[in-house]
Amino acid sequence: MTDTPPPYAWLDGRVVPWDQCVLHARSQGAFWGANVFEGIRVYAGGPGDDRLHAFRVADHLARLRQSMKALHMEIEHTDAELAQACNDLVLANGYGTDVHVCVVAYFGMGPHFDPLAHTTETGVHITSTPVGRSAAHEQGVAASVSSWRRISSDAMPTRIKAGANYHNSRLAQHEAVRNGFDTTLLLNGRGTVSEAPGSCVVMVREDRLVTPPGTSGVLEGITVATVKELAAEHLGLPLERREIDRAELHACDELFLCGTMSELLPITSVDRLPVGDGKRGPVTAALQGHYDDAVRARAGRPQWCTPVLPAREVVA
Ligand code: PMP
Known part of the structure; x- marks a missing residue:
């Protein structure tokens, strides 16, 4: 930067x-x-x-x-x-x-x-x-669960990228940084996981990737769509869109942010509890490599x- x-x-x-x-x-x-x-x-x-x-x-x-x-x-x-x-x-x-x-x-x-x-x-x-790319690409980031809830799509359309939506992201990010975290995960009004301030979140659990659906208040990410294709093709792992509850963030094997700006960024702890063994996991690392090949036009998706x-x- x-x-x-x-x-x-x-x-x-x-x-x-x-x-x-x-x-x-x-x-x-x-x-x-x-x-x-x-x-x-x-x-x-x-x-x-x-x-x-x-x-x-x-x-x-x-x-x-x-x-x-x-x-x-x-x-x-x-x-x-x-x-x-x-x-x-x-x-x-x-x-x-x-x-x-x-x-x-x-x-x-x-x-x-x-x-x-x-x-x-x-x-x-x-x-x-x-x-x-910062060292966090390998070392990972520490996330909190935000005290701010993700805006609800019956108040503002959450599936679009409107500047005003980011007031919510900004409040959550600033709170997290003030409290000593790198990033934060927002829950929606139902209390299930939505997304980070400017990225989607993907969990690795029981040999599948899981991300919250659009109905959880997320912006439907292009990076998640990319990861879905790369994970299926290179690792044989499916991506499931379903609700994730807060406690599952501590039970999963790996967790990563997923967005155009953050790319695939390992989350190594949530509320100071380690995710998996507290280090970037093997699925995240493998997907980061395939993502890098895709974005640098080294892999076979010319479109x-x-x-x-x-x-x-x-x-x-
Ligand atoms: N959620 C929000 C709020 C975002 O700003 C972004 C970044 N565009 C994402 C998710 C991830 O979307 P994408 O992968 O399309 O960049």
């Missing part, structure tokens, strides 16, 4: 200097968090491949459309234009390493400056920042990886 901003961002159709990627303080996007977004990873290829590859762009943009639909939001850009914009921005910033790209579709000011009024004024901003190309070579 770095605090030095990259030279460029993308705003409403143009690559712009980072400092010019701004929206008005009274826009609903800035004021209410009335926006929807996707985090997309762009990975350096494996040995002998000096290109960067964007991972599952089409799936992320499809979920962005679902998020927009839930908020009655329309934007001017097609998915092909947004994919091109991500490509152009990553190129402009001249990265040679792994990158995280945030595509945000936001609501503008609205009529009469009324923050509650529906508005057709919308825009898109895209920013990209370099990201590395998942879109190479970043100089503008004139991009096929729309």
Whole structure:
């Protein structure tokens, strides 16, 4: 992680200097968090491949459309234009390493400056920042069970990535860090496991992977969907979507966070009780390897990886 901003961002159709990627303080996007977004990873290829590859762009943009639909939001850009914009921005910033790209579709000011009024004024901003892998990728993280419950989908749509949803994530994450943990797991209103502040959670138990279903208040993760395919293909392990109760977090063999940003991150303790033997487990380690092959275009899923190309070579 770095605090030095990259030279460029993308705003409403143009690559712009980072400092010019701004929206008005009274826009609903800035004021209410009335926006929807996707985090997309762009990975350096494996040995002998000096290109960067964007991972599952089409799936992320499809979920962005679902998020927009839930908020009655329309934007001017097609998915092909947004994919091109991500490509152009990553190129402009001249990265040679792994990158995280945030595509945000936001609501503008609205009529009469009324923050509650529906508005057709919308825009898109895209920013990209370099990201590395921390030692936690091998060593694991300590999780608490949050005192905050995951927002319920009868209050806010939990299956979409709306900026405002992350107020809940933020409260939970900050509480966990204040209490000396790295991350936290939120239970839903029924008291069963939902997810972490910005990742899904997957448990390994009795030779299967288990993750809570969409009805547990989770964002249905693209990384979990990837892991499901990789686990079936390489390890012969099925992924089951069912409720997980709190006590099961202590009974399972392995547990890991699963998300675009966190990738597969071992959880080695929950509320200071070790998960398994308190170290990254063999299934998690094996899946991390297969995931790394997949995101760096080393494995056989070409449809998942879109190479970043100089503008004139991009096929729309
Ligand atoms: N839940 C939340 C709240 C998230 O923000 C994310 C990250 N997008 C995830 C789960 C994991 O989703 P994905 O694997 O699609 O990144």
